Amino acid sequence: MPFARSLRSQSLLLFGGSLLLMLLIALAGFALLSRELNRYQSLVEGPLERLVEIDDTHLSFKIQVQEWKNLLLRGSDPDTAERYWQAFLTQEKEVDQRLQRLATSVDEDLRPRLTALRAQHARLGERYRAGRSAYLANGRDPRRGDAEVRGIDRETAEGFATLVAELHGRTAAQVATIRAEAQRDILLGGLALLLCGGGLLFLGVRLVERRLVDPLVACARQLGQLARGRFGERLPVGRDDELGRLTQSTNLLRDAAVQHTHDLRHQAAEVEALSALLAAQLLTEPGQPPRDVDTQTLKDVSRRLADVARDLQDAATQRQD
Structure with missing residues (x-):
């Protein structure tokens, strides 16, 4: 067959096949890394985004509590007090809406906790309204308003903090897993390339030595003997290239x-x-x-x-x- 009669075709097949195999292994390594990048992108677009939203909700809740304190401390003027109360209501509504959105987007095991946190926040709003009524009924006395709601925000704030800390832990664990798997894929890809390259090098050297170097050395040795007047034995002929x-x-x-x-x-x-x-x-x-x-x-x-x-x-x- 033409392939067996052409040393050039055999050499092209050897080196071309080696390069193709190395390329396939490299592409497989890139595919593994691409999978890890997709996982990291999913993490960024999923849990990390939810974590940022919960952090923002926690911050909005703190602003809501601060607006209540502004009402008590700086609300001696009716217009100023109304402005602080409207700011309080705006923050309250924003916190409620954020909690409602988060309850539909987080993992299912966290949804009951967010639902309970939202209900707790709603009850907290009722207590603040009762505190405002006491504050107004006693001539805008901040002590009477504060007595109605003193310390009620602590449990909700701790709920936010616990939820944020847990999501931080989960996200850190997922990032560590992705990093470990990416490092493992890089190591496996590198080892595969190294082993494949070493194997192909050994195989190539053996094939070149057996198929090219040994016949050339035998022919050179025979010609050298003929030049010195010695004939030696006939060389074995088993190839048609x-x-x-x-x-x-x-x-x-x-x-x-x-x-x-x-x-x-x-x-x-x-x-x-x-x-x-x-x-x-x-x-x-x-x-x-x-x-x-x-x-x-x-x-x-x-x-x-x-x-x-x-x-x-x-x-x-x-x-x-």
Whole structure:
């Protein structure tokens, strides 16, 4: 198949697949962090917003109590007293409306407490009205007005404070949970990236070493042996890609060198035999008469030497081509 015959495609698959896997792990980590951000946003838009509203309601209640004190301390003038009383009623109405809205938006386990706090605040308003009536009936005497309502706001104020403290605790616990889970997700994402990167690095090194480096080293070693006149063993060919074709070409070069060496040895042996035959025809021992030269033998030796020379020249020409 084309993929198995292309080292470039295999390399692209290895590195591309590694990058894709790392990207998927990174995206998974971002998705986890995005989930924690959404949870934190829900916390901000939910419990934290309710907490701010309860704090504001508590502040409005304190302003309401302060307006009552202003009525007692600075209400000697009828117009001024009426102005402070209207401010008191405005704050009372605002506190009641806030408590009514909160009772429908907080968690269900807190709704009974807010409902009870609203009812308590309503009873508190009746007591303040009775105190105002006593205040007016006794010639705007602040002591008589204060005697009717002295300390009645303490329980309501403590109810607000307890509710605010509890919501603060719940919100802090949720923030701590979100922070811990976000840190855990960051740690897990980092470990996943580290392990995946290490595994891919190890796998990539092993694959590159086995599929690329080892075949190149084997081919280089074989060519080095051929350069020194050694042939060694044929390299195993089990691939059909570029390195497989390189290995096959190295084997062909090795086989050609072996065959060429065999031919040279055969021709050298033949030349040696012809030389011996020629020496037997032409050379004589000292003191012996010259031998009769066989002309046909000399012609045969000459023709055979010419054939060997032509074969050597043809072989050299083929190697150059």
